[in-house]
Amino acid sequence: MAKLHFYYGVMASSKSALLCINAYNLKRTGNKFEVIKPSVDNRDSTSKIVSRIGLSTDARTIPNLDSYKPRRDTQFILIDEVQFFSPKDIDKLVEIADNSKTTIICYGLVVDSNGNMFPASKRLFEANAEKHEIETVCEMPGCVNSASHHLRFDEFGNVIRDGSQVEVGASQYKSVCRQHFNSIYYKLPNFNLLKYMHDEKNKHK
Template identity: 35%
Template sequence: MAKLYFYYASMNAGKSTTLLQADFNYRERGMTTMLWTAQLDDRGGDKAIESRIGLHAEANRFAAGTDLWERVMASHRTQPLACVLVDEAQFLTKEQVWQLARLADEGGIPVVCYGLRTDFQGELFPGSAALLGIADALVELKGVCHCGRKATMNLRVDASGAAVKQGAQTEIGGNDRYVALCRKHFSEALSA
């Protein structure tokens, strides 16, 4: 029976690297996969999914209105898929998460999602909240804070490195805009 998986972590914990390794493993065995990532994150350009260690792959892009059930099943009917892999899953809508669950339940296709659990204020992203609620398996990947503890939080910083305490939930950026921290150092940075 196919399942819906959610691998979550802070930034810089290797989510995209893990996704690309899983994709490689399927393809190495002659199996077909389908990769997805958020349309709003265009930092990878043509590479679409790109890890900090230099691995990359092309992927389909989803927006809030993308019907993942229809798009994946159309591809699956042409060439059977062994797995669907979704990067930046925090940007999925609740409806899209249910579409992915349907792919596993009715389509018989394993779906593996990778994303952030919380935003720069410690609040759940809508896609992450839905995945935490209905995924068959939850797997936490470990990031590391500068103190050596497990990083679970994502601190947004400005150009000078100061903590940003307010703003839109979604602002695309990498190491220039976010720092992965343990909860203690995240709280200290926000209260400074």
């Protein structure tokens, strides 16, 4: 069994819920594990991972993995939001996976809201992590394609095309399929989400 796993999916595809279920099962079966996630600031602290459907687990938040060392008896390391670590941090995980008996399970996004890969996710692909896609459907009304991309909107419903990769919080994002991403992001400069949703609603009245 590969010892470095990457569960990837778009926002709101239940990645954190899966992590919480995994943590619960590892605890129930008496396995030793650690849960970590990248912090947006420079603090090393304890926090909670809370999934959208209400499951939660304790986690250690760390800015990077420079001085990270798993405990000697750790069998599993679960990592949330892995895309916000750096390629160097991923190299560190590879080193741990290759030189210990610890299995590392990463959860995260692949593509940001500008259609580019997160560097850490790219590094996981390059490192041949065992990949598991968490599929979910496109959030545009009536579309049944698999969601693979994100569109980011401001409060007025306009597409943000120059946002930073590390903007957190899902409320202004939509997880969409490639076709919807390409048509809205590149071909519809004046696309407005609020107007679109309003028109869609009226269509079905």
